[in-house]
Amino acid sequence: MLKKLRYLLLVVSILSQSCCKTDCDNKTDGDNQPTPYNLIVPSPLPPLAEPLDNPLTIEGVALGRKLFYETLLSADGTQSCSSCHNQFKGFTDPSQFSTGIDGVQGDRNAMVLFNLAWSPSLFWDGRAYSLEEQALEPINNPIEMHDNWLNVADKLNAHSNYPSLFKNAFNTDQIDSSHVVKALAQFERTLISGNSKFDKFARGETMLTDQELRGYDLFNTEGPYDGADCFHCHTAPHFTDFTFHNNGLDDDISALDFGLFNVTQNEFDKGKFKTPTLRNIEVSGPYMHDGRFETLEEVLAHYISGGTSSSTLDPLMFHSGTGLFLSEPDKQALLAFLRTLTDEEFLNNPNFSNPF
Secondary structure: OHHHHHHHHHHHHHHHHHHHHHHHHHOOHHHOOOOEOOOOOOOOOOOOOOOOOOOOEHHHHHHHHHHHOOHHHOOOOOOOHHHOOEHHHOOEOOOOOOEOOOOOEOOOOOOOOOOHHHOOOEOOOOOEOOHHHHHHHHHHOOOOOOOOHHHHHHHHHOOOOHHHHHHHHHOOOOOOHHHHHHHHHHHHHOOOOOOOHHHHHHOOOOOOOHHHHHHHHHHOOOOOOOOOOOOOOOOOOOOOOOOEEOOOOOOOOOOOOOEOHHHHOOHHHOOEEEOOOOOOOOOOOOEOOOOOEOOHHHHHHHHHHOOOOOOOOOHHHOHHHOOOOOOHHHHHHHHHHHHOOOOHHHHOOHHHOOOO
């Protein structure tokens, strides 16, 4: 009986080793899968759906972070994405216009990069519909990084470290633009700002001051006499409606940039620009698509004035031909509330900082 048992165990062992050898021989590099990334979305922000063709992974996010700060992506090796998107400024540029590698300035203020995973369109004129699509542009843009994707891919493939990092993230032996933009998009999807004083207030973790509460009430009240009427376009919890408005910056004749019209060619879209989020607005100036206002006080003065009339001026700006009627204490209260949207933990999060 004991001999039979030993024989049976021997046969099972041989068969097991044979199967294992066959399975191992049939394994490919594609079986080495990257590690899923556990993205935590704080309340009151809504749940976030990841794209099926570019799910977040630990390896992909880490690679995207390096690429975000990598000057190798520019033609002369002097600029990276972070050159125009400073973490401490909400991932925007404190200059009115960013300057590219050739010393040429752009004509729009750099937009913030956080909480973009919820946005259905990107750029001031909405010309991109995903973070992957958005990430394609700066490399080729002659007034930004002024390189081309074939050259960038060659530089990354010849690098001592990047081939293994791309292998770990995407199981590829040949780096191309699709892998680069996917990695950048993964990193940018983790740029979530949702732990400001207002967020903690919304979660019942802290209280706002009387002045901040007054500002919150003004923010969410119709104008022109009783409130500041901000909530229509700057809707909580994102403090943007992700759509496009003409907020009275220019008339039909003096406008130099037509915004959404440049994409749609629809006459009714002239002068419309994407509503920016007000999160971290305290640190993300200058303001508007062309950075014309240096301070929040100037922005507030614009809306109090009623703005400039044009054929596509948003109806919410009309107020029966007037601007907003806010007392000085109300102005200060509104500004105090806007400062509660600053997320210091996000602005100083080491996970988003330069890894080099």
